[in-house]
Ligand code: PEP
């Protein structure tokens with residue numbers, strides 16, 4: 069992108085991570101690194117003073133992060149674990165001890181010494197292949213940037229924005245940065261770096277404000293105060309738009325707003341096709357705090373409670389009591405609806421530092437989920453006890469991730485039986501009819517779904533992983549993201565095979581991967597006959613809108629046509645062509661493409 073600070077209608081393309089359209093003034097945040105760091109030799113007699121100066125900077129940084137953490141607004145409280153990670157980085161010996169050692173042994177200033185420590189850490193991160201973990205190096209940089217500022221005695225540029233509504237433009241934003249802002253005055257965020265898993269994305273979604281990341285050159289081509297249009301649906305940013313473009317986007321913005329409130333009104337209507345076929349819509353959650361939003365969006369229960377975040381948040385393995393209290397709260401708040409608690413799905417791109425290292429060559433194929441739990445049985449038993457105990461306080465179901473075949477299920481049932489016996493001996497209450505389900509997310513489980521179906525009460529299809537494993541496309545690798553294809557005929561056939569096995573065995577089948585919340589996929593899933601779709605609660609109204617606008621008969625007819633198609637591209641164009649019938653709103657949204665021509 070050429071440097072076009074004064075041109076009009078300059079377009080930048082990034083990655084859309086939080087939806088919405090905003091028009092407003094840019095507020096450039098200088099989070100630029102301490103660009104020039106000088107090296108100087110420290111006299112022997114001053115060395116202890118230099119170490120002291122470094123330690124003071126560490127302490128100030130620690131206090132600043134702790135204070136940000138303590139003042140988190142409610143919507144962000146569930147993300148406090150990110151700040152804990154920053155505190156842990158701050159105490160890591162690769163930062164602290166290594167820097168002090170360099171100061172003392174090489175007689176150099178603290179700034180230069182910490183720079184050397186970071187270079188070493190950067191090498192380690194560079195060798196890591198996992199994109200998600202690689203991206204976490206930005207956390208290290210962020211913490212070090214704070215230490216450097218504190219060493220220089222400079223104030224961090226205040227992020228408290230003035231009284232205008234502004235769009236924050238930054239090289240990168242850490243959760244700590246975001247929490248310093250008065251978010252009620254911020255229209256959205258755009259950043260040079262970051263991907264779909266970046267923290268800016270997570271935070272923007274939690275705050276429900278539009279965000280585009282990965283724009284690469286935003287901070288160099290955007291002037292503070294200039295006008296911007298940010299399209300959080302398409303990942304586009306327009307600098308200095310002209311009046312025509314502004315009015316076109318204003319129209320688009322109004323349309324979206326009206327559209328959003330029109331579908332929100334549907335929340336409490338039944339999720340039923342025009343010919344009376346019901347599909348249950350539930351919410352996926354990671355934290356108990358999300359249940360309120362799930363209910364507000366009309367969720368008929370929690371279809372997937374991903375439990376790993378409680379483990380990631382606490383420094384070690386949480387106590388059974390902590391887990392029990394959390395699960396009990398979820399069960400009680402969602403009552404009379406049910407919650408499906410998935411047992412620990414750790415590994416892949418989520419690690420427990422005490423138990424696992426990220427050194428596996430292929431973590432997605434490694435000691436993940438049920439494999440980890442069957443190995444670390446005490447961890448597993450404690451979680452199962454907590455879930456069973458919570459089942460006495462509401463309607464709880466257990467869901468097992470990453471089942472590849474019957475043996476894991478047999479091993480699980482043996483452990484569960486022992487846990488139950490133990491609870492019974494101690495006269496602890498639990499739901500003796502608790503339903504057990506498995507995630508169908510590994511191709512081998514699809515192939516033997518008929519065998520598995522005889523041993524469980526329900527299936528939940530995890531398309532996020534099923535697509536990854538079926539198509540051999542790493543779900544967190546940007547370079548193969550274009551091949552990650554829900555419309556691939558292999559994926560559609562696998563879903564169908566799973567549903568047939570469930571039907572034959574008379575059990576229910578849910579789908580809880582991202583496909584469940586994709587309006588373009590809804591008609592296919594309706595045609596296939598999935599009983600329950602579980603998704604991020606924000607998308608429930610849209611999926612309900614689609615379901616209420618279509619008949620099951622039409623969906624089956626379209627599915628039959630789709631089954632005759634041979635590539636994902638053919639399936640996609642067929643669905644897009646029919647979008648006006650199935651998804652009139654989507655078609656309208658897509659047709660609203662303001663142009664600056
Ligand atoms: C899935 O794999 O589709 C799923 C819902 O689980 P997760 O995204 O947690 O792996």
Ligand code: MG
Pocket residue numbers: 469509530532533
């Ligand atoms: Mg999964």
